[in-house]
Amino acid sequence: MVLENQDNRNLWEKIGDYFSANSIWMKWYCTGCGAIELPPTMTSRFDMERLGMGPMATPRQADVMLITGYLSTKTLRRVIYSYEQMQDPKYIVAFGSCTINGGVYYDSYATINQLDKYIPVDLYIAGCMPRPEAVMNAFADLISMIKKGQANGWRHYQENYEWYKKNQLDSLEEVIIHDEFHE
Amino acid sequence: MKEVKLFLGPQHPGMHGNYSVQMYVDGDIVKKARPTPGFLHRGFEKLMERRLWMGNLALIPRICVVEPDINEMVYAQGIEMLAKVEIPEKAHWIRMMILEMARLAIHIMGLGGIGGPTGLYTLTYWAIAQRDLILDLFEEITGARVYHMYIVPGGVRKQLPDGILEKLSELLDELEVKIPEYRELGLKHPIIHKRLKDNIMLPEDVVWEVGITGIGMRSATNKEYDLRKVQPYARYDQVEFDVPVANYSDALTRVNIKYKEIFQSIRILRQVIEKMPKEGEVRTKISTGSALRWKVPAGMVYSAIESSRGEYGYFIVSDGKEMPYRIAVRGASYPQGLLGIEKYLVDCRIDDASLWMDTMGVCSPEIDR
C-alpha cells in the first residue's frame, strides 16, 4: 500500500486534488441493492450536489464508482471492465456488508465475498444498506481523503495490476465480457 | 442499413437497476431486443433452503429491493397457509397498512420515474423526496428505511409505536396536496402526452400470451384483475377501494392508472386508520419452541399477492424440517421483463425502450433473484 501519511505531492498535484475533491462525478451504475438509497441521496431530500457530486452517464466521465452492495460474478466482470475505462484519478466507494465479507450472501454460489481482491476500494460504508446520511458522510470523508491525497486506490491498482488480475481470473475464469448471449 | 447492436444497460442511465437489454437497432428503431438478466443473481432460492424459516426473514426482503414488503407478506402468508395458523386480527390490518404504504412509496417513485427517461428531472426529484417521507414513517414503525423485516410469519414483528396512525394520517393529507402537483407538472404536460400517448402499446392478446399481470394487464383488459379483489388476502375484503382499469394500454394510460392507484392506496390507508382494532395481539407463533427450531408442516403451497407490478408469488415446499425444502419465487415482472422485452420492444424507438421498462414495471432484482 502507498504510505498514507507521507504527503509527497507537489503543488500542482495538491491543486489538482483540490479540484478532484470538490467535483466528484459518480458513475450511474446500480450494481446492487444499496442503489435504492442513492435516489434519495441524489435528489432533493439529501441533495448530493451540495458536495459537488453528480451522476454521470458513462464511465469515461466518472470519478467515483459506487459498488452498492453485493456483486454477482456476472456484474463483477462489468464492474472491472468499466472501472478500467474510468480515467485517473478514480475512486471506489463500497457500500454495505456485502462488499466487505459477503454479507447475507456469504454462501452464495453467485456472489463474491471480498471486493478489495478484485478492485481497490478507497472507502467502506457499514450498513445493510447504508442510510443516505451515511452515504453522504462517506462522500464527505472521501472528499477529505482526496484533499489529503489519501485516496490512492487507483494507483495501487496500477502498481499491483498483476495481483488483481490473478485474483480476478481465479474467481471469474474470464474477465472478458461475452455478449453472445442469445444468438 | 446495417443493424447496430446496442446495450441498454447494465451500465446505462436509462436502465433502472442492474439489468440489460441488447438491442439491434436500425437508425432509431429497435429491430430486435433480447433481455439479459442475471446481473443481480444471488441464488436466493438456494440460499433460502439453507436458512431457518425465521432466518430467511433477513433474506427475503432483498429479493425485490424497491418493494421489499411484498416478499415478507407473501412468505409469511405461505407459511401461515402451510402451518394453518390464524394470525391476530390486528396483525392483518397492520400488514395491510404496511403493504399499502409500500405500494404508495413505489408508485410515487414510479410516477417520478417517468421523469427519468423523458428528461423531466424536476418530477423525479420531487417524487423521490416525497417518497422519503414515507420511508421515514417506515423507519418509525419497523426500524429500518428500506428492508423492514416487519411482516413475519405469524403476524407482525412489533406493536405499532404510539401516535403513528396520526402521523400517517398527516402524511396522507400532505400527499393528497402534493401528488396533484405531479399531475400538473407531468401528466398534463403536452410533451409528456406526446411521448406517452399511443406509444408503447400493450394489446390484450399480448397480455395473455406473455402472462403480464398488474397494471399492464388491467390497462389492457378492462377487468379488475387485481389479487386484492380476486383473492382478497389480509383484510382487503373489508375495505372499499376501486381498481382503475382501461381497455387501451398505452404508456400514458398506464401512468395514469398508477396515478389513480396512489389515491386508492390513500383511500385504503384512511380506512385502515379508521378500522384497525385499537387493542390486541399482533403476533402468534407459527410453531412451538425457540425460533431456532420452528418447524413448518410438510406440504406445498403457492402464496401470491398483488404487488405494484402484478402477481407476486412464492411457491413454498416444506418437508417438515427447520428449513424450507424449496422456495420458488415468481417475480411479478418476470413476464414483462423477459419475454415481454423480447417480443414487444421490437419496433419501438430507442427513446422508448427505457420508458417501456418504466411503465411496465420491470424490477430487475426480482427477475434475477
Add this chain to the structure above:
Amino acid sequence: MTVMNFVYGFIILLAAFIFQTTITGFNRKVTARIQKRYGPRWYQQFLDIFKALRKSSITHGWIFDFGVIMALGGIMATVIFIPVAGFEAFPNMDNVYIISYLLAIGMLGMAMSAAGSGNPWASIGVSRALTNMLAYDIPLMIVIFTLIFAFDTASVSEIAAMQQGMGILGWNAIRMPLGGIVAFIALFGMLGKKPFDSFIAPAEIASGPMVEYGGKHLGFMFILHELMTFIEVSLILNLFFGGGSSILVYAIKYAILYTLVNIISQVMPRYKIDQAVKFFYRVPLVFAIIQGLVVIFLGWGVSVWF
C-alpha cells in the same frame, strides 16, 4: 488589425468564459430551487471544468483528438467576433455569416471527434445533434435573413445598435414578435436545452456524443460548451433583444435571458428527435415564413412598430 485586437479578443474570450461559467453555476442553483433543494456552490462549474482538465485522458485515434482541437479552435475564433455591448475585438467583422460559419466548424469538429470515438451511442448522438441543428437552423436562418433584409446589414453589432434607443419597444423580438418567438425557441435547440436535448439524452443514449469523452477531452468540451453557449445566447440577445448599451446592461439582459431559458427547460421533458424536427417544421418554420412575408411584403416592424 493590430496586436491590440488580439489582446481584446483574448480578453473577450476570457471574460466570456468566466461570465458564462458563473451564470451556469448560478443557474444550477436556480434549477435546484425548482427541484426543492439547495444545489451546488455557485462556482461548482469551474471546479468541474478544472477537475476534468486535471484528469488523465485516453484517445481514440487522431480524429478524436483533432476534432476536439478543431471544435475548440472554431468556437474560440467565433467568440472573438461576437460584439458585446458595442465592444468588438475586430470591428466590422462581426458578420452573421462569419459567425454562423465559424460556429458550424465548431459543431462539425465535435461531430467528427465524437464519431471518431467509434462508440455507437456517440454516432447516434451525432446524427441526432445534426438533425437537431437542421431542425432549428432553418426557421432561425429564415428569421435572420429577414432581419438582414429589414436592416440591410449583416453586422451583428449594427443590428444590435439599431434596436437601441426606443427601450424595450425597439427590440426585434417586439418589433417582429413571431420572429422573436422563433429565435427564442431556436435558442433552446441551439443550447441543447430541454425539450430539444435528445442528442445528449442520458437516459436514452447515455449522453450521446459525450459518451467517450473523459478527462482533458471532457474538460475542453466543457469549455467549448460554455463558449458556445455564450455565442448562441449573445447572438440571439444581439439580434432580437437589443444587445446592450453598456456591459452591465448587456450582462443583466444576458443573465435574464439565459435563466429564463433554463427555468423553462426545467419543467420540460424532452422531445424525441423526430418529434423535435416535426415541431420545428410545424410551428417555428411557419412563424418564420409568416414573419418573413410580413417584413418583406408589408414592411411591418422594419423601422418601427407598424
Add this chain to the structure above:
Amino acid sequence: MMNSMNNIMKQVDDVLNVLNKEVISNRQFAIDINKGDVHQALTYLKSIGFTQLSIITCVDLIADNKFQLIYILNNWELGLFVIVRTDIDRDNPSYVTVVNIFPGAKYYEREVHEFFGVTFEGNDSSFKPLLLEIWDDIPPLRKDFDPQVYSDRKFEKRDSDKIYRSKIGGVKL
C-alpha cells in the same frame, strides 16, 4: 368460493387422468398428472379459464431420485390457482416444452434448465444460459450442489477469527 373450486376439481377429475388431488386452501388445489398427460391437462385447464401461467418450476426430490415439475396456473375470473405436478426421471431429466400452449413458458423453462438441468424438447432457447455466466458446476439448485463449498472454492473469505484475535485485550473500536 369453495363451491366453485369443488366444481372445477370435479370437472378436472372427470376429464383428466388425475393421479392425486390435494386441496391446499379454499382458493388453491394441486393435481398430480402423469408425465404424458400434462399437455392435455394444461390445454384443458386453459380452456376452462386458467388462462395465465404463473410459473413453471421444479422440485428436486433427491430421495426418490425424481424431479417434480410444477406448473401453476391462475384463473383470474374465479380467483383460483391450480398446481399441476408431474414427476420426471432425475437421471435423465428431459421433458417436452409447453411453449405452444403458454408462450410465456419460454423463459421459465430456460430457467428450470439452468437451475436443474432439465431439458425441454421443442424450446430451442432453453439450452442457453440465462442468469448465470460461465457456469462450471452441476446445476445449482439441485440438492446435491452445496453453494458453500462452491463459494469457498471460488471466492475467498476474510479470516474473521484472526481479526478478532488481534482485538482481544487490544484496542476496541
Add this chain to the structure above:
Amino acid sequence: MNERKSFFAPVKAWKYLLKKPVTIKKEDVFDNPREASDQYRGFHQNDWDKCIGCGTCASICPTNAISMVEIASLKIEDGKKNERPALDYGRCSFCALCVDICVSDSLKMTKEYVHLSKDIDSFYFIPDINGIHNTQEKQGYVRDETSELLDLERVKMAHEDVSRKNSFIEIVKGYSMEMALAESARCVECGICTATCPAHMNIPEYIRSIYENDLKGAVTHLYKTNPLSNVCGRICTHLCEGACSLAVRGEAISIRWLKRYIVDNTPIEDYEEAVLSFVTEPVNGKVGIVGSGPSGLSAAYYLRTLGYEVDVYEKRAIPGGVISYGGPEYRLPEASVQKDIGMIKKTGVNFITNTKVGTDITLEQLKEKYDAVFLGIGFSLSRPLNIPGSDHKNVEYAIPLLAETRDYLRGSSKMPDVHEKVVVIGGGNVAFDVARTLLRLQIEKYGKVNVAMASLENRDILPADLEELEEGEEEGIIGSFGYGPEEIVVENNKIVGLKVNKVISIFDEDKRFNPKYDKTDSYVIEATQVYISTGQMPEYDMITDDMKEKMEIVRGKIITGEYGQVENLPWLFAGGDIVRGPDIINGVANGHDSAYGIDLYLQSKNK
C-alpha cells in the same frame, strides 16, 4: 381516462423557486446525523454484565455474522461462558434477530448508523455497552414480548394428584411425544448446561435428537457420558437446569424430564443396540470395583466399554447402592433402576453381590487380584445427631429406613416398623424422602398420616427442592422449619416428642456451623418415633491403616488426582460421594473420569 393536456400547468412548478427547499440541512447530515427512530436497527451494543456468552445470537444469525470470541479476562462461572459475541459488519444484515432471541436481554441495537472506514478491521468488532465508537449511543431496537423468539415457558409436566400418597406410585408421569417435542424445541443449544453438568453430558445433542425424533441417537448421546440415564432422568439434582440460559428470563428447559423421556420411550432393541455399540474389543486388564453405587457402576460401564474385565463387589443382595436402596420408590421406580443395572450387566460387567470388602475380602487381596481397584463405596452411614435422648431405641436413621422400604417393596423384607406419630429431623431432600416414605407407610398401616418435620433452616433457605416441600405439605407433612431440635423428650422410656427451639442463626461470624436458638420460642412436637436425616458419612472400614496413612482424607473425603487416582497408591482410584460429596451425577462423572484414569494408568503400566 387520461388527463387532458394543459400547456401552462407545468409552469406552476416555478412557485418552488421562492419556497424553502425540502432538503435536510447540512448540519443534520454531517455534524450530527439525524437521530434515527426509536426502533432503529443500528449498530449493536452488548451489556457484558448481563451477557452470559450463550451464543444463541450466533446460532440464529442468518448471515453467520456473529462469532463467539473467548475473552480471557472474563471468569467462567456456572451458567456463564467467558465468550462474547463478535460482529462482522462484513456480514451483518441488521435484521435484529439476534436482539430478538437474546436470552439474557443484553444484546441491543443503537440508533447509531454511520461507520466509515478504509480499514477493514474496523468493521469487525466485539460490542460492549459503549457500542462501536465508544460513544454510548441511544438505544434503538430492543426486544419486546411481541418480537420474542424464545419460548420461555416450560411444557407442563403432568403429576399424579394428591391421592398418590396412598401408594408408592411414581409421582411424575413423564412427557408424551408431543410434549417432549415441544419442550425440546425450546432449546437454543448454547451448551452452558454441558459445562455445568458434572458429567458434562451432551445435553444439547440429545435434546436435538429428541427434536429430530431420533431416540436411538439420543440414547447414544446419553451413554457417552452417563450409563445411569434412567436414574438420572428421574432423581438427578439437575444442576444443568439451574444453569440453563433460558432460565435467565424464563423457565429452564426440563432437561431431566427430557432425559427420562428418552430412556422411557426408546424401543428396548434400539436402546440395547445403542448401549452396546460402545463396547469394544477386550483388552488385557482386570479392574475391581468396590461398591456398586453410581460411581462404581459408571466406572464399570466405561471400563467395560474400553474392553477391560470388570468385577463389581457389592455388600448387599442387589447392586446399585444408593439407587437401589436410597431413592424412594415414588421417585425412582424399581424398574428403571433395574433397567440401568441390567444394561450394564449386558455389557459384560461381572457383579459379585453379598460380598463386603473388608470382611469377606480385603482390599489387599483385591490389589493382588486386579490391575487396578476403584473405590466407590459412597456415604453409607447416617451421621448421628447428638442431642439428649438420641440414643433411644425408637430413634431411627434415614438410610436404614429407605433401604428397608425398598426391600419391603421388592418383597424381600417385612415392612419397617413405623409408629403412628413420627417426627423427622432434617430439611434436605433425604429428609423429605424419609418423611414421605413414612407417610406412605403410615397410610398403608394405619390409614392416616401424622408426620412432622423439624429443620434448622427456615422455608427460604431449605436445602430441599421447592417441589419436595410443596408436594410434601400437600401430602400432609407438618413442618417446623426454622426450628432446631433441642432434645428428644423421653418419658417412661418412651418417646413422647421432640422439643424444638426457634433458630436465630445457623452459622457464626466465621461461617462455622454453630446454631443459635431463641429459647423463648420453643415447643414440643408430639411423636413416638424420631427419624434423623441430617446427613450421611462414609464407612472406611475396609481401608487398612497403612493405606490410610498414605492417603489424604479431609472431612471424610478422599483427596484424589484429576482422574480419581489416589496419589500415593497408584493402583487405587476413588470416586463418588467419598470424593465429591453426596450427588448421583457427580458420582457418575467420577466413575467416568476414573475409568479414563484407570485406562491411562493401565496403558502406561502395560507399556
